Amino acid sequence: MSWTAVTPHRATLGEGPFWDAPGQALYWVDIAGKQALRLQGDNVQIWQMPEHVSAFIPCASGDALVTLSSGVYRLDLDSAGLDPRLTLLCIADPQPGNRPNEARCDALGQLWLGTMQNNIGEQGEDLPIERRSGGLFRIAGDGRVTPLLNGLGIPNTLLWSSDGTTLYFGDSLDATIYQYSVAADGFLSPPEVWRGPHPLGGPDGSAMDADGFVWNARWDGSCLLRLAPDGQVDRVIELPVSRPTSCVFGGADLRTLFITSAASPANHPLDGALLSIRVDVPGVLCTRFAG
Template identity: 80%
Template structure:
């Protein structure tokens, strides 16, 4: 497989790629650089956020959600990059010292948001000493439902086709777990599904049309394609040290976009957004329903 660096942009901590099928646009963020980015064709637009931003997700109403340290905000996509117009939508996690991390919408258009102790300092990583994070579900009317507590580094949010199972990782445990989603929307106990594994720790993931999960491996320089039974199907080697997440895009959903972070190894493409053509299409990303 041949990879391509999609843009010249290099992120400090690239994350959360989202492919918007109706507009054929790619959304992603640089958490540490406080940037929300959108690629349409060859044009990249960047909105400079006032705080760390962990996800950038378009809404059915025409604007977008950005998950900042102080809350979830609506971003006016017509506002200029250096003066983004933000409106507070909700505060999911009021815990002081926490920040947003993984975020994704389910098939019903509800936002699921994982939070964690802020580990981003002034150009350096801050050790995680508290499992102070949580997982929250946010409805289109801004109602917040807490689902999990005591999380370290929440990553990967994917659902089974029948919406009865959640795939979710806490990277501190180096394990992807499966949770049964009860009829009332609460989560059953965690069931270890995959990991630990020698090729790095679990970061963000995407699911293909066959129900296989593609997981970015932090410090592992690869993606792992995992079967529905939680077994390694293939290893996709990458020219970056710290892949952070991935998403399927393009007209046929066979272009795999991969975000990455800077690393002490200083490989030339660390922090780049990569794309690779693959042989199986992915599932469509869901916009926020509000």
């Protein structure tokens, strides 16, 4: 496979790729570097955040959401990269010492946000995880917050079945992706194991293709696993980075797979790069936040 580093930028902890089809733009973040990034054509824009940022998602209203340590904010995309204009939308998780991690919008444009104990120091250094204090929250377009789960370790992967009745949601502390039934009122059934531990790294972020298969980034595994709808491994896609963190389908035909990655002790030349490759199956569209 021929992998391409899309930009010269190298992240400390690249994450959260989002493909915006209306704008033909890719959004992603460097959590530890406190950066929100957008790629349009060959142009990369970077907004330097005041806090760690885990997701950067465009809104139906024309601005974007950024999930920061202190809350979920709107970012004025016309503001300068070194002076971003931020407006607080909500505080989803009031638990002191927590930070946001995984975030994605469902088909209705509601933001689902997973949080965890903060494990990143002010200089980007790793901090130990000592408690399962994270949660999962749903945020409506008007900023109303609905708590859904608690007691989480490291939330990663947020995907839904095509009919919206099944949620795939992982906890990296368990090395497991779980399956939940989504009730008509939006609340979740007790979890069932969908994909348990695998020797090739731990589960991080994922994307879903048009056939309902999940492409899961494997932290410390230097690969993606393409997982069948029953959770079985369909394919292993080897990567030239040590710590892939997430992926998303993009491009005009949704057949370009973008992969974010993190720096690692291995110091591979492409660690922290945003990678891309052409694939043989299109992905599922990302949904903007409804607010």
